[in-house]
Each structure stands twice: as C-alpha cells, then as structure tokens.
Amino acid sequence: MIEVKELTKRYGNKTAVDRISFSAGAGEILGILGPNGAGKTSTMRMLTGFMPPTDGSATLDGFDIVADSMEVRRRVGYMPERVPLYPDMTVEEYVRFWAKLRGVRRPQKSIEAVLDRVQLLDRRRSLVRSLSKGLKQRLGLAQTLVHNPKVIILDEPTIGIDPQQVIEVRAAVRDLAHNHTVLFSTHILSEAEQVCDRVIILNQGRIVAEGTPAELRQKLYPGDSVFVQIGGVGHAKPEKTLRGINGVKQVQKLAGGYALEAVAGRDIRADVVKRIQQAGWTLLELRPVAVTLEDIFLKIVSREDAEEQAE
Amino acid sequence: MNGVGVIFWREMRGYFTSPYAYLIAAAFLLLAGFFFVSNLWLSVEQTPADPAAIPEFLSFGMIFFAPLLTMRMLAEETREGTMELLLTAPVSDSAIIIGKFLSAWGFYTILLGITASYQIILVNIGAFPDLGKAVAAYIGIWLYGGACLSVGLVYSALTDSQIVAGFLSMATLFLLYLGDNIGLIVADVELARLLRTLTLQGHFSTSFAVGIFRAEDVVFFAGLITAMLFIAIRIVESRRWR
Numbered sequence: 001m002i003e004v005k006e007l008t009k010r011y012g013n014k015t016a017v018d019r020i021s022f023s024a025g026a027g028e029i030l031g032i033l034g035p036n037g038a039g040k041t042s043t044m045r046m047l048t049g050f051m052p053p054t055d056g057s058a059t060l061d062g063f064d065i066v067a068d069s070m071e072v073r074r075r076v077g078y079m080p081e082r083v084p085l086y087p088d089m090t091v092e093e094y095v096r097f098w099a100k101l102r103g104v105r106r107p108q109k110s111i112e113a114v115l116d117r118v119q120l121l122d123r124r125r126s127l128v129r130s131l132s133k134g135l136k137q138r139l140g141l142a143q144t145l146v147h148n149p150k151v152i153i154l155d156e157p158t159i160g161i162d163p164q165q166v167i168e169v170r171a172a173v174r175d176l177a178h179n180h181t182v183l184f185s186t187h188i189l190s191e192a193e194q195v196c197d198r199v200i201i202l203n204q205g206r207i208v209a210e211g212t213p214a215e216l217r218q219k220l221y222p223g224d225s226v227f228v229q230i231g232g233v234g235h236a237k238p239e240k241t242l243r244g245i246n247g248v249k250q251v252q253k254l255a256g257g258y259a260l261e262a263v264a265g266r267d268i269r270a271d272v273v274k275r276i277q278q279a280g281w282t283l284l285e286l287r288p289v290a291v292t293l294e295d296i297f298l299k300i301v302s303r304e305d306a307e308e309q310a311e
Numbered sequence: 312m313n314g315v316g317v318i319f320w321r322e323m324r325g326y327f328t329s330p331y332a333y334l335i336a337a338a339f340l341l342l343a344g345f346f347f348v349s350n351l352w353l354s355v356e357q358t359p360a361d362p363a364a365i366p367e368f369l370s371f372g373m374i375f376f377a378p379l380l381t382m383r384m385l386a387e388e389t390r391e392g393t394m395e396l397l398l399t400a401p402v403s404d405s406a407i408i409i410g411k412f413l414s415a416w417g418f419y420t421i422l423l424g425i426t427a428s429y430q431i432i433l434v435n436i437g438a439f440p441d442l443g444k445a446v447a448a449y450i451g452i453w454l455y456g457g458a459c460l461s462v463g464l465v466y467s468a469l470t471d472s473q474i475v476a477g478f479l480s481m482a483t484l485f486l487l488y489l490g491d492n493i494g495l496i497v498a499d500v501e502l503a504r505l506l507r508t509l510t511l512q513g514h515f516s517t518s519f520a521v522g523i524f525r526a527e528d529v530v531f532f533a534g535l536i537t538a539m540l541f542i543a544i545r546i547v548e549s550r551r552w553r
C-alpha cells in the first residue's frame with residue numbers, strides 16, 4: 001500500500017530525511033519511531049503531498065506522490081502534529097467541510113458515522129473552540145477518517161493529551177487497522193511497541209532499525225535478562241560472583257537488585273539460584289526482565305555515536 | 312475547478328457567522344449612508360443628486376475595508392495549521408485562492424448591492440438619478456473593490472499575522488490610491504500621465520465616476536486582479552518548498 005524508495009528531503013543544506021526506503025502492506029500499522037528532529041514529520045509531509053521530496057520516490061496505493069499527487073491526496077487521511085481546527089465552526093460543519101473538500105458525495109451519512117465513531121455525535125452542534133483538548137484530538141481524527149481513506153497518516157497523535165485519552169487514542173488507532181493502512185509516528189518507544197505491527201526507527205533522517213517489536217528485541221537483545229534481589233550479602237560485593245555464573249554476559253546494578261543479561265538462547269535461572277545459595281545469600285526475588293524499545297533505542301543510538309566518533 | 316465552491320461557501324459562512332464581519336459591514340453601510348445623505352443635502356440647492364456619491368466615497372473607503380475583509384483569509388489558516396490540511400486536500404492551490412477571493416468579492420458585492428438600494432430613495436423624492444452614470448459608477452467601483460481585495464489577499468498569503476497583512480495592504484492600497492498625486496510634482500507631463508495610468512484613481516475618478524465606460528479601465532482592474540491572484544497562488548505554492 002505504501003512503497004517508499006530512497007526518499008530524501010533537504011532544507012537548504014540540512015538533510016532532514018536521508019534516502020529512506022520502506023513499505024507497508026494493506027491493513028498494517030507501521031510505526032515511525034524517533035526522537036525530535038529525526039525527520040518523522042518531514043517524511044509524512046512528503047507522503048501526504050504537502051511538500052515534494054528533494055530526491056527519491058514513493059507510491060501510495062500505486063500512485064506516485066509527485067506525478068499523481070491528487071490521486072494520492074484523495075486516498076490519504078492526515079492528522080498533522082498540531083491538530084488543525086477552525087474554532088468558529090461547529091463540530092459537524094468542520095467535518096462536513098473536509099468531507100466536501102475531499103469530494104465525498106452525500107456526506108451526511110459518513111459525517112454521522114465518523115462522529116459516532118469518535119464519540120462526538122452528541123457534541124455535533126458545539127463550537128470547535130469550546131471542546132477540551134482531548135475532544136479536539138478526536139475531532140482531528142474524525143476529519144482524518146471522514147472520506148474513508150485507504151491510508152491514514154497520524155503525526156504523533158498522542159502528544160499533549162492526558163493519559164486516559166492517550167489510551168483511547170491508541171485503542172482507536174489499533175481499531176483502524178481493520179480497514180486502513182496506518183502510518184503512525186511517535187517518540188515514545190513503548191507506544192510504538194503497543195500500537196504498531198512493525199516499527200521503523202529513524203534517527204537523524206536515517207533508518208537505523210526496522211522490524212516487528214519482537215524482532216527488534218530479538219536482534220538487538222538476543223539474550224534474556226533476569227532481575228535478582230539478594231539478601232544477607234553483608235559487606236560482600238556480589239557483582240563479581242554473579243558475573244562468574246555460566247552464561248551470564250553482563251551484570252548491571254539497579255536500585256534494589258541486579259539485572260543479569262544472558263548470552264543468546266540460554267536460560268540462566270537455575271545456575272543463578274544455585275550460585276546464590278552456594279555463596280550463602282538469600283534469594284529474595286528472581287524475575288525475567290522484558291526488554292523495552294527504550295533499551296533498544298539507547299543501544300542503537302549509542303552504537304551510532306560510537307561509529308561516528310570512530311570515523 | 313474542484314473545491315472552489317466548497318472554499319467559497321465556507322468563507323461566506325464565515326462572514327455571516329462572525330460578529331467581526333458584521334461590524335465591518337455596519338461601518339461600511341453607515342459611512343456609505345452618511346456620504347449619500349450629505350450629497351442629498353447638497354442637492355437641495357444643486358440638482359440633480361449625484362448617483363456616484365457612494366462609489367466615490369468607496370474609492371477611498373476600500374483602502375480600509377478591503378484589508379479588513381481579506382487580512383485573515385490566509386494568515387489565519389497558516390496560524391491555525393489548517394493550511395497544512397488544505398494543501399494536502401485534493402484541490403489545487405489556485406482553487407483555494409480563487410475560492411477565497413470570490414468569497415471576499417461576493418461579500419463586497421452584497422454590501423455594494425445594499426448601498427445601490429439607497430438610490431431608490433432618490434426616485435421616491437422625484438430626483439431621478441442619471442441612470443447611465445449610476446451604472447457606470449457602480450460597475451467601476453465593483454471592479455475597483457475587487458482589485459483592492461486581491462491586493463489584500465496577497466498580503467494575507469505572505470504572513471501568518473493578520474495585523475501585519477492588514478497594515479501592509481492598507482499601505483499598498485494607499486500608495487496605489489494617491490500615486491497620481493506624485494504626478495503633480497513631476498515636471499514631465501508624459502511621466503505624470505503614465506503614473507496616473509498605474510493608479511486606481513486614474514482608472515476611476517475621471518471615467519467610471521463621471522459615467523464614462525472605457526475598455527482600458529476594465530482591462531486595468533481585471534489585469535490587476537489576475538496578477539494579484541497569480542502572485543498569491545505562487546506564494547502559497549512556495550510554502551511547499553520551504
């Protein structure tokens with residue numbers, strides 16, 4: 001549904017997006033993950049037809065983003081980073097305006113359906129300016145969906161709203177995948193993990209990793225980690241002992257305990273328990289540590305920085 | 312063109328639901344009424360009444376009214392971020408500009424139409440206006456106003472601040488209005504004449520306003536509108552490259 005090849009965007013001599021290639025299939029939720037300034041917004045603005053790429057190409061549903069821009073725009077629903085609203089319109093007028101501008105014939109039915117879907121039907125006569133931030137966000141989503149686009153592009157849709165609404169928006173996005181292809185950007189790593197089928201990690205305009213959240217975890221953190229809490233250590237320093245356990249690659253002291261990283265594919269739990277008992281300590285807690293994308297991201301970025309310094 | 316109508320009606324609705332637009336309309340109609348009445352007083356001794364009184368006032372008044380009617384049109388879209396959605400909707404940049412321009416011109420046409428109804432009073436009191444002069448003056452000021460609105464639209468496209476847009480368009484229109492006065496201080500007659508043909512007044516005060524209908528004046532205003540819309544479209548397009 002989305003095919004991106006060597007897409008590049010330069011502002012003056014600053015390269016914001018640097019020869020990125022990726023694709024997304026129908027019904028897939030693809031996450032673009034990256035810190036501020038990574039090039040997420042620039043990428044989305046090129047795909048929506050807001051601005052042309054400096055180089056490279058992309059197609060949406062088979063239409064080229066430059067040559068067939070109008071066809072592409074008809075098939076895209078876009079929610080920019082800052083939800084664009086007309087404060088003086090009513091909720092219904094606002095959605096009707098975008099429906100008509102995007103060529104929806106007899107829009108009334110779609111308008112009601114979409115307002116129902118984002119639970120704004122009872123507020124249809126309210127002025128947009130009177131809505132709370134969370135409701136404005138939902139109205140933005142309604143505008144994105146009203147012409148039933150094949151591709152939905154959401155630029156950091158959970159920024160600046162309260163936690164309850166964040167959960168709602170994430171659920172709404174997951175829900176969209178039944179009928180649409182979704183491109184979803186975020187700088188929150190756990191969010192990408194929760195919402196997306198596949199994730200692209202973008203840093204300084206380049207793709208630094210790509211895959212399902214599980215694959216990324218596998219690739220970058222092949223070993224399972226366990227967390228242990230030990231009692232009765234006295235003045236001894238257990239790090240060295242723990243590092244000596246067969247199959248332990250790395251030991252990290254955390255508040256209240258230690259994180260032990262295992263070498264790939266190894267279950268170290270039995271050995272850890274045995275060694276702690278041998279040392280005469282008490283094992284208070286032992287549990288697996290799930291690696292988050294946060295860790296992955298830190299690892300990639302620090303590796304990149306190291307490479308840069310080596311150059 | 313795809314989308315022109317949708318944009319046009321949204322802006323029209325905007326005018327009729329905004330207290331701010333009603334305020335402008337009230338000032339417009341009040342001042343036009345004032346100039347109409349004062350002309351009527353004059354005509355007690357000095358008949359007949361001049362049907363071009365209102366158009367003549369508007370040739371000055373539009374310096375202020377045109378910027379007020381157009382300054383927020385694009386500046387506000389940029390500020391609110393809706394421009395990003397407009398520019399990713401399946402409509403061309405020209406459709407957006409033309410829709411907005413037609414809406415401003417349409418609103419002005421309605422106001423002008425209301426002032427035209429004042430002339431009926433003249434008929435009622437038996438002071439039949441010179442119909443030819445009235446028609447020429449009204450067509451003239453209609454085109455004249457369209458040109459002023461198109462200038463306002465350019466500045467609204469240029470900045471995201473309506474105040475700046477309004478101020479710059481007033482300054483520009485003022486220059487276009489008073490430009491022929493520069494002709495008074497240059498010694499060269501040919502140059503003075505040329506300067507006058509470049510100003511709004513030069514195509515109104517001695518032609519339309521006195522009942523003379525000249526093709527060159529129509530061409531001047533139509534050309535000015537076309538050029539200004541073209542520039543506004545280019546400014547919006549250039550946004551994509553920024």
Ligand SMILES: Nc1ncnc2c1ncn2[C@@H]1O[C@H](COP(=O)(O)OP(=O)(O)O)[C@@H](O)[C@H]1O
Nearest residue numbers: 011016034035036037038039040041042043553
């Ligand atoms: N219009 C612009 N002009 C110049 N530089 C820009 C412009 N937009 C973005 N940039 C720069 O491009 C880089 C990528 O920005 P952006 O795409 O907004 O990233 P993100 O959305 O991931 O935060 C940033 O360094 C930013 O400063």
Ligand SMILES: [Mg+2]
Nearest residue numbers: 040041042081
């Ligand atoms: Mg961004």
